[in-house]
Amino acid sequence: MHRSEGVTRRRIVASGLAAGAALAAGGAVVGRRPDQEGAPGAASAVDRGRLPRVIRPGRQHEWDAHLGRDVAGNRLPPRHQRLLLCALANEPTPERAWQAEAALRRVERAVPLGHHGLLLTVAWGPSWFGRIGVASPVPVAVALHDAELPRLDDPVCVLHLGSDDERLLERVERALFRGGTLLRAGGSSDRSGPTDLCGLLRVTERRTGFVGAGLPERHRAGVVGLPQDQPLPTGTPMFMGFQSGLKRNQATEDDVTIASGRWAGGTTMHVSSIALALDSWYRSLDDRDRVRRMFAADTTPAKVRRSPRGIDHPADVDVAKVADQQSVVGHAQAAAAARRDGRPVILRRDFDSADGGAARVHFVSLSRSIEDFVATRRAMDARPAVGHGAVGVHVNNGITEWMTVEARANLLVPPRRERICPALPGWSG
Ligand code: HEM
Known part of the structure; x- marks a missing residue:
């Protein structure tokens, strides 16, 4: 079944460690077999519990149906956008991946999909694939003209975030990386677990900006x-x-x-x-x-x-x-x-x-x-x-x-x- 339907991602029998407690707590607690302690990247025989349920398209880049349109039918990009270039904060393990996915889903439960809410894609660079010993499906960037001398970045991961609501975007970024909390619709906070990616990723560069009528002039001075x-x-x-x-x-x-x-x-x-x-x-x-x-x-x-x-x-x-x-x-x-x-x-x-x-x-x-x-x-x-x-x-x-x-x-x-x-x-x- 599809993960975006919120089903259990992997239900491998736990070896008696905290699995019941993990499920009782909504899956936010992750158990590990003692023999796997400190074995980064190893296949983990744990019950990671249920990921928070949230419905999203199977294609991350499927933004168009959730964007506004002008009178001519052109899609209008989110008015405020951010690119967060990230490095690994820790050794990537299945547990940390699980926690990061769960955190993203909690964010998505708190903020509706769309230009009034949040649009989000997560992308991975050649350095990520190199790190896990897998052939990269994309090449490292190169200069594309004799007359250009760009820095050739190879971040492990880039998050692209967009929203018409700049303050909401700021709150999402804070929840993901700077210790902020997000309130769900109705004002309650999500108690099923953290909304941050800090166990896996750290931001090395922020690129911020805007697109939409009037915004360039507002930033001109x-x-x-x-x-x-x-x-x-x-x-x-x-x-x-x-x-x-x-x-x-x-x-x-x-x-x-x-x-x-x-x-x-x-x-x-x-x-x-x-x-x-x-x-x-x-x-x-x-x-x-x-x-x-x-x-x-x-x-x-x-x-x-x-x-x-x-x-x-x-x-x-x-x-x-x-x-x-x-x-x-x-x-x-x-x-x-x-x-x-x-x-x-x-x-x-x-x-x-x-x-x-x-x-x-x-x-x-x-x-x-x-x-x-x-x-x-x-x-x-x-x-x-x-x-x-x-x-x-x-x-x-x-x-x-x-x-x-x-x-x-x-x-x-x-x-x-x-x-x-x-x-x-x-x-x-
Ligand atoms: C300073 C940055 C740029 C600005 C302000 C800009 C702006 C525009 C504008 C106004 C158009 C025509 C209207 C439309 O987009 O629908 C256009 C077309 C286009 N631009 Fe750019 N552009 C920029 C950079 C680039 C770059 C770096 C590329 C990469 C190759 C690119 C690729 C294209 C393509 C593929 C089209 C459409 C061509 C077609 O109709 O087949 N642009 N751009």
């Missing part, structure tokens, strides 16, 4: 990389002045789901941190110039307004020819060269940030394989166009002139039943 003498376009959801993630320009969740094999039902995730320097974006370009660079060289602000669900850029575009004729290549136009069967192959879940007092995008991209992300990122660079017309590596070439990639990481988002310690011996299965 004093932030490096943003114009200080003029407001951002009224109601813009992102620092660069446009709405992103339009329906026609996104892969679907089905598109990015791993279809078969060991990790079927999961997806892969690329996480990068991109610094923005937008003074000249706003000072030197007018609306038309910005639209040409963001969308396509022959696009106008009026056409963008008439296409609220996005523009279907052709995948077979000859960017060198566009550069010869228009002296500019558009960002979405170039990235569209990676489309398959008429659709993009990555699902973007990025958000803006003012972390450290500087404007940035925390770019989160889901795809069936990391190769799909890499192909899209390379397409975005429009290499064949460089040297044609006035197009250079960073000049008149989409939005590359205004962004610097500072960090990259690749991760696996396992299906929900393995969202904690995937493939850990004695735990997965």
